[in-house]
Amino acid sequence: MTEQNIDLYKELKKYFGFSQFKGLQEKVVTSIISGNNTFVIMPTGGGKSLCYQLPALVLEGTAIVVSPLIALMKNQVDAIRSMGSDIGVAHVLNSSLNKTEVNQVKADILSGKTKMLYVAPESLTKEDYIQFLQTVKISFVAIDEAHCISEWGHDFRPEYRNLRSIIKQLGDVPIIGLTATATPKVQEDILKNLDMPNANTFKASFNRPNLYYEIRPKTKNVQGDLIRFIKQHKGKSGVIYCLSRKKVEEIAQVLQVNGISAVPYHAGLDAKTRAKHQDMFLMEDVDVVVATIAFGMGIDKPDVRFVIHHDIPKSLESYYQETGRAGRDDGEGICLAYYSYKDIEKLEKFMSGKPIAEQEIGYALLQEVVAYAETSMSRRKYLLHYFGEEFDEVNGDGADMDDNVRNPKKKTEAQDQIVT
Ligand code: ADP
Ligand code: MG
Numbered sequence: 001m002t003e004q005n006i007d008l009y010k011e012l013k014k015y016f017g018f019s020q021f022k023g024l025q026e027k028v029v030t031s032i033i034s035g036n037n038t039f040v041i042m043p044t045g046g047g048k049s050l051c052y053q054l055p056a057l058v059l060e061g062t063a064i065v066v067s068p069l070i071a072l073m074k075n076q077v078d079a080i081r082s083m084g085s086d087i088g089v090a091h092v093l094n095s096s097l098n099k100t101e102v103n104q105v106k107a108d109i110l111s112g113k114t115k116m117l118y119v120a121p122e123s124l125t126k127e128d129y130i131q132f133l134q135t136v137k138i139s140f141v142a143i144d145e146a147h148c149i150s151e152w153g154h155d156f157r158p159e160y161r162n163l164r165s166i167i168k169q170l171g172d173v174p175i176i177g178l179t180a181t182a183t184p185k186v187q188e189d190i191l192k193n194l195d196m197p198n199a200n201t202f203k204a205s206f207n208r209p210n211l212y213y214e215i216r217p218k219t220k221n222v223q224g225d226l227i228r229f230i231k232q233h234k235g236k237s238g239v240i241y242c243l244s245r246k247k248v249e250e251i252a253q254v255l256q257v258n259g260i261s262a263v264p265y266h267a268g269l270d271a272k273t274r275a276k277h278q279d280m281f282l283m284e285d286v287d288v289v290v291a292t293i294a295f296g297m298g299i300d301k302p303d304v305r306f307v308i309h310h311d312i313p314k315s316l317e318s319y320y321q322e323t324g325r326a327g328r329d330d331g332e333g334i335c336l337a338y339y340s341y342k343d344i345e346k347l348e349k350f351m352s353g354k355p356i357a358e359q360e361i362g363y364a365l366l367q368e369v370v371a372y373a374e375t376s377m378s379r380r381k382y383l384l385h386y387f388g389e390e391f392d393e394v395n396g397d398g399a400d401m402d403d404n405v406r407n408p409k410k411k412t413e414a415q416d417q418i419v420t
Pocket of ligand 2: 048049144
């Protein structure tokens with residue numbers, strides 16, 4: 001099919017059951033269907049998957065979708081399969097398949113059944129796969145989580161750096177990069193590494209007008225403050241992020257002792273316990289999850305009413321991602337972070353063992369966190385500026401939704417007397 005004779009709304013309804021595109025989706029889909037290199041920057045939950053899934057379904061050939069995590073791929077493929085039987089089939093090619101399964105996937109691709117082939121970047125480096133894919137009609141290559149290509153992103157993966165040269169071997173196929181990381185540095189890196197300086201670029205706003213941002217100095221009494229806050233929001237769902245597993249356990253216990261229904265979540269718990277605690281939170285058997293950053297990937301609970309950072313995160317990207325889990329339903333979402341310079345020093349110490357280049361980036365990202373925490377200007381303006389977006393702090397959407405704007409005050413100086 002060509003761009004002209006595709007009724008996008010009909011296809012949208014047929015495959016996804018939606019009557020409307022979300023945000024920039026229609027423009028992105030049109031760009032891809034027209035065969036252009038395309039770059040998509042949308043916040044998490046913005047609907048990036050559909051941007052390449054719909055073109056994959058209507059274009060001739062197979063679209064290759066590069067995704068960093070096997071779990072994410074499986075989720076997506078299951079979701080596509082559950083959409084109905086006449087839907088274009090999606091397959092995964094990765095190290096978890098045995099020889100027979102690989103051959104089955106190959107056969108499906110050759111028969112034209114497979115509209116989307118999900119691959120991990122390291123699988124794509126396999127000579128055997130490259131040779132096979134050279135014999136296949138490829139509609140385009142979509143690179144999801146494209147920030148993994150950049151050392152300035154929060155999740156650098158060296159294998160992503162090989163993608164461009166591999167794609168070149170597959171012929172002259174269009175490339176679609178997608179990410180929720182909005183910093184100009186990461187974007188530049190992506191365009192440069194994928195060698196597509198003239199890609200059609202679509203960037204959605206990162207403003208979340210319903211989120212309220214507040215930074216509190218982290219004093220000795222942080223736990224008491226935390227308990228008071230949660231009790232004031234009794235019965236509401238919330239996530240509390242801590243830096244270490246030990247801290248997670250400690251805070252979860254303190255909350256429980258104080259009559260708050262809370263469970264811990266971190267990578268040190270066995271898979272069964274983790275799944276149980278996550279389900280309890282989703283089913284509202286508990287109000288609060290106390291967690292390390294291990295919690296949240298792919299968690300889609302719409303009515304999380306507060307996200308609290310007991311410990312300040314290592315970058316504003318992380319802060320934005322984690323706070324972004326509040327108020328997905330556009331209802332209330334309070335984002336509270338405790339800040340002390342001691343915690344910054346702790347984070348610096350973590351980095352000291354790493355390679356120099358990585359350290360330098362880490363320090364630079366951390367300085368942005370410090371500046372954000374200590375600023376007296378509109379937090380929303382600061383955050384959005386960091387993501388390369390201008391925000392009108394007088395009339396913009398959500399302009400009064402932070403502590404600095406509501407209570408203009410002198411700078412929040414880092415407290416030094418604290419114990420953590
Ligand atoms: P992202 O990858 O940008 O984080 P997803 O692709 O996972 O976002 O989509 C987020 C949610 O938005 C999903 O639940 C998806 O079904 C929904 N969604 C996507 N496009 C539309 C649309 N056009 N109309 C309604 N819901 C949509
Ligand atoms: Mg996504």
